[in-house]
Amino acid sequence: MARWEFRIRRGKKRKRDVADHSTNAMQSGDPNRRDFLLLATGAAGVVAAGGVAWPLISQMSPDASTIAAGAPVEVDLAPIGEGKAITLKWRGKPIFVRHRTAKEIEDARKDDSAALPDKQADAARVRAFEGKAQDKWIVVYGNCTHLGCVPVGFSGEYNGWYCPCHGSHYDNSGRIRKGPAPRNLDIPEFAFLSASKIRIG
Amino acid sequence: MNSLSRSLGVAAIVATGFAFAAPAFAAGAGEKPPRQTWSFYGPFGTYDKAQLQRGFKVYRENCASCHGLSKLSFRNLSEPGGPGFTDGQVRTLAAEYKVKDGPNEAGDMFERPARPSDRFPKPFANDELAKAANNGAVPPDFSVIAKARSYERGFPTYLFDIVTQYQQQGPDYITALLTGYEAPPKGVKVEDGLHWNKYFPGNKIAMSNPLLAMFDDAGKASDPNYYTDGTPVTKLQVAKDVTAFLMWAAEPKMEERKRTGVKVMLWLIVLAGLLFMLKKRIWSRLDAEPSKAH
Amino acid sequence: MGEHHSTYVPNTGIERWIDARLPIVRLMHDSAVSYPVPRNLNYFWTFGGILMFMLVSQIITGIVLVMHYTPHVDYAFSSVEHIMRDVNYGWLMRYAHANGASMFFIAVYIHIFRGMYYGSYKAPRELLWILGVVIFLLMMATAFMGYVLPWGQMSFWGATVITNLFSAIPVVGEAIVTWLWGGYSVDNPTLNRFFSLHYLLPFMIFGVVILHVWALHHVGQNNPSGVEVKNYKKDTVPFTPFATVKDAFALVCFLMVFAWFVFFHPNFLGHADNYIPADPLKTPAHIVPEWYFLPFYGILRAIPDKLGGVVAMFASIAILAFLPWLDTSKVKSGAYRPAFKIFFWVFVLVAILLGYTGSQPTDQAVLTLGGRTILDMVGFAQILTVMYFAYFVVVLPLLGLFEKPKPLPASIADSVLASGHAH
Numbered sequence: 001m002a003r004w005e006f007r008i009r010r011g012k013k014r015k016r017d018v019a020d021h022s023t024n025a026m027q028s029g030d031p032n033r034r035d036f037l038l039l040a041t042g043a044a045g046v047v048a049a050g051g052v053a054w055p056l057i058s059q060m061s062p063d064a065s066t067i068a069a070g071a072p073v074e075v076d077l078a079p080i081g082e083g084k085a086i087t088l089k090w091r092g093k094p095i096f097v098r099h100r101t102a103k104e105i106e107d108a109r110k111d112d113s114a115a116l117p118d119k120q121a122d123a124a125r126v127r128a129f130e131g132k133a134q135d136k137w138i139v140v141y142g143n144c145t146h147l148g149c150v151p152v153g154f155s156g157e158y159n160g161w162y163c164p165c166h167g168s169h170y171d172n173s174g175r176i177r178k179g180p181a182p183r184n185l186d187i188p189e190f191a192f193l194s195a196s197k198i199r200i201g
Numbered sequence: 202m203n204s205l206s207r208s209l210g211v212a213a214i215v216a217t218g219f220a221f222a223a224p225a226f227a228a229g230a231g232e233k234p235p236r237q238t239w240s241f242y243g244p245f246g247t248y249d250k251a252q253l254q255r256g257f258k259v260y261r262e263n264c265a266s267c268h269g270l271s272k273l274s275f276r277n278l279s280e281p282g283g284p285g286f287t288d289g290q291v292r293t294l295a296a297e298y299k300v301k302d303g304p305n306e307a308g309d310m311f312e313r314p315a316r317p318s319d320r321f322p323k324p325f326a327n328d329e330l331a332k333a334a335n336n337g338a339v340p341p342d343f344s345v346i347a348k349a350r351s352y353e354r355g356f357p358t359y360l361f362d363i364v365t366q367y368q369q370q371g372p373d374y375i376t377a378l379l380t381g382y383e384a385p386p387k388g389v390k391v392e393d394g395l396h397w398n399k400y401f402p403g404n405k406i407a408m409s410n411p412l413l414a415m416f417d418d419a420g421k422a423s424d425p426n427y428y429t430d431g432t433p434v435t436k437l438q439v440a441k442d443v444t445a446f447l448m449w450a451a452e453p454k455m456e457e458r459k460r461t462g463v464k465v466m467l468w469l470i471v472l473a474g475l476l477f478m479l480k481k482r483i484w485s486r487l488d489a490e491p492s493k494a495h
Numbered sequence: 496m497g498e499h500h501s502t503y504v505p506n507t508g509i510e511r512w513i514d515a516r517l518p519i520v521r522l523m524h525d526s527a528v529s530y531p532v533p534r535n536l537n538y539f540w541t542f543g544g545i546l547m548f549m550l551v552s553q554i555i556t557g558i559v560l561v562m563h564y565t566p567h568v569d570y571a572f573s574s575v576e577h578i579m580r581d582v583n584y585g586w587l588m589r590y591a592h593a594n595g596a597s598m599f600f601i602a603v604y605i606h607i608f609r610g611m612y613y614g615s616y617k618a619p620r621e622l623l624w625i626l627g628v629v630i631f632l633l634m635m636a637t638a639f640m641g642y643v644l645p646w647g648q649m650s651f652w653g654a655t656v657i658t659n660l661f662s663a664i665p666v667v668g669e670a671i672v673t674w675l676w677g678g679y680s681v682d683n684p685t686l687n688r689f690f691s692l693h694y695l696l697p698f699m700i701f702g703v704v705i706l707h708v709w710a711l712h713h714v715g716q717n718n719p720s721g722v723e724v725k726n727y728k729k730d731t732v733p734f735t736p737f738a739t740v741k742d743a744f745a746l747v748c749f750l751m752v753f754a755w756f757v758f759f760h761p762n763f764l765g766h767a768d769n770y771i772p773a774d775p776l777k778t779p780a781h782i783v784p785e786w787y788f789l790p791f792y793g794i795l796r797a798i799p800d801k802l803g804g805v806v807a808m809f810a811s812i813a814i815l816a817f818l819p820w821l822d823t824s825k826v827k828s829g830a831y832r833p834a835f836k837i838f839f840w841v842f843v844l845v846a847i848l849l850g851y852t853g854s855q856p857t858d859q860a861v862l863t864l865g866g867r868t869i870l871d872m873v874g875f876a877q878i879l880t881v882m883y884f885a886y887f888v889v890v891l892p893l894l895g896l897f898e899k900p901k902p903l904p905a906s907i908a909d910s911v912l913a914s915g916h917a918h
Contacts, residue, residue, distance in 0.1 A: 071316065363763065
């Protein structure tokens with residue numbers, strides 16, 4: 001309690017009560033020393049308050065167990081048949097892994113030249129293994145870039161994903177085509193460990 | 202400050218003294234554990250990394266089959282302020298353990314090698330199983346055992362402990378217990394399944410000497426090269442090493458805590474000094490002109 | 496103080512605008528800046544501010560702990576360990592909260608004894624005092640329920656023993672205990688309700704503290720001379736900067752003691768058994784409450800009758816509320832009451848010794864003669880209990896009638912001059 005009173009006092013007293021209080025003090029001692037004291041004490045108090053505030057803020061950040069549980073995961077792609085997709089959970093979020101057919105890849109490439117709200121070539125949304133583009137595999141975060149709902153797979157006007165919350169349509173490459181979403185579906189950090197295995201994170 | 206202040210001060214100290222007289226462990230017999238020297242003693246004490254690593258080895262090979270470490274994760278072993286294993290060592294070590302995961306697509310639970318983020322698996326699936334396997338007594342979990350064991354310090358010793366920082370009742374007791382197995386005094390009958398330990402409250406303990414296999418009757422180590430870092434393998438050394446490891450397991454943030462504490466203390470001393478001078482300054486106005494304060 | 500008129504002058508337009516609509520700045524100015532404080536207060540008067548700080552500190556660290564704690568019998572113990580191990584600065588929050596409770600009680604006991612020594616409960620401060628007793632009771636309830644939350648052995652058995660006190664009530668006792676538990680024993684429903692109430696009560700304490708401070712600022716502070724303020728100019732100093740800087744200095748000194756425990760001796764005030772998870776099938780060999788309950792626990796165990804013990808224990812706290820009328824002396828400050836002084840210090844010693852008996856096994860010998868126990872812990876506690884109550888119902892009422900007090904100073908200013916120093 002004392003500290004905030006003290007601060008209020010310093011802010012307010014200055015102007016009015018200086019005549020009363022401080023002049024007395026000035027008379028009874030070196031004015032510079034008093035001002036330095038007040039300033040130093042105030043500064044030390046502010047630093048202390050900051051030191052107390054930091055742990056209180058920091059404690060809300062992800063804790064050590066949460067961070068450890070969010071370590072990279074390996075995903076075996078072999079069980080996912082052509083034209084199929086799976087949803088897996090990583091760091092609490094859905095991740096779509098879609099095994100595209102040759103026709104779907106072709107469709108996606110054709111649309112590179114279409115009017116895309118968030119222009120990006122299909123080739124830029126796939127990853128390579130040993131120099132070879134693994135364009136059968138689309139790996140995206142399963143949260144609509146509008147407000148985070150989970151879009152439904154194999155639906156919408158572009159046979160990609162359709163978000164039922166606010167009507168965003170994505171194509172099979174996860175690019176936004178129509179609706180309020182501002183960006184293509186985000187791609188998590190991932191790499192191919194072999195032709196049929198990826199590591200996410 | 203007048204004499205009242207002084208007497209109240211003394212009263213407060215005495216009050217604290219009596220009030221904390223709470224003995225922390227069973228009233229039954231059990232010799233007072235001898236005091237050991239610990240690297241983690243005092244405001245600047247830290248853990249001895251090499252000792253924690255040795256202690257972990259002892260724990261793993263002599264205790265882990267009955268006593269869990271369920272609040273700890275493998276990753277803790279490489280975290281600052283701990284035994285200081287590398288991330289690679291921890292990954293390898295974790296992979297040697299099997300943990301339950303699942304269910305998989307078929308709905309079955311399965312076992313997989315542990316990852317650093319996993320907690321140490323429990324040695325028994327449940328307490329009933331532990332009891333059945335251990336003569337009716339559940340071997341306690343070791344996560345906080347070093348803080349969960351103590352012995353009575355007595356008045357006024359524990360008052361001095363506030364200043365001398367003695368707070369190693371747990372570690373001293375554990376080390377004593379591990380070295381306290383001996384033949385029962387003449388005429389004392391120890392029932393089957395129980396063992397005589399001079400430091401255990403009540404003396405009759407269900408756990409058999411866990412270091413029995415490591416030393417012969419004369420106290421000679423069966424494997425003098427048990428430690429790879431050249432530390433002599435004696436009963437006391439082994440007991441102290443595993444105790445230090447358990448202390449770390451119970452209080453893994455101790456080093457961070459003490460480091461922070463030193464900074465906080467220094468800062469409070471500075472702040473107190475400044476405020477004291479400011480207070481003297483401000484109150485000296487009254488000596489000059491008492492009625493002008495308002 | 497009633498007669499103290501507001502000296503707040505809003506200077507800027509915006510200050511005047513606010514002041515005309517909600518005079519909150521005026522309130523703060525009047526109660527924390529220009530509020531007149533007797534100029535002879537000693538450092539025992541800084542504990543009110545320290546207690547305010549501790550209440551806020553406990554609330555803040557408590558709110559933080561709740562963000563990570565799980566009130567369920569299967570997870571409570573583990574979630575506390577999770578806080579200690581994984582949460583950023585979680586160890587600091589928990590140790591500050593657990594030790595903070597003890598520091599809170601150290602401060603409140605000094606505050607209470609100060610009030611008793613200087614007669615701060617006497618007219619016109621009776622309500623102020625009674626509000627303080629209410630705060631003390633709420634603090635005890637809060638601390639007790641908080642101690643249950645980590646769900647260790649002491650948590651569980653403390654909860655069992657203390658709730659069982661109510662079973663002493665004739666006829667409906669058992670029903671009340673079952674109702675308190677929400678089951679046939681202390682279990683998950685008990686833990687959940689204790690958690691809920693442990694979160695609620697501090698805010699109720701805060702509310703009563705506001706009333707306590709309001710009453711204080713209305714009647715004004717008592718002071719070591721016990722003589723009321725007569726001349727503001729001569730007898731008092733403005734709260735800011737005089738009391739503010741003194742309170743701040745005392746607080747920082749207090750925080751050093753607090754920090755010593757939190758950072759270097761965090762489990763000293765706790766109990767090792769509470770690091771053993773709760774086990775409803777096994778009671779620890781020797782269970783004791785936290786140190787701040789020990790004197791009352793000593794009284795409880797002193798009475799061989801179950802209901803009698805419970806009544807005596809609650810009466811020992813409730814009797815504090817009647818202090819203003821039990822003390823018949825016209826003189827407030829113990830400094831001017833030679834006989835009272837002796838009885839007061841005996842009372843302090845009795846309270847401390849009661850705490851000691853509360854911490855010891857009941858069958859322990861206190862006095863032995865030729866190998867025979869002539870006084871055991873219970874007998875000792877009984878003597879102390881009689882002395883405790885005698886202070887309130889015999890000593891204080893009679894002392895006021897027979898004691899010849901020393902001459903009082905004419906005013907606070909005179910008492911300052913007499914001691915030769917203002918502070």
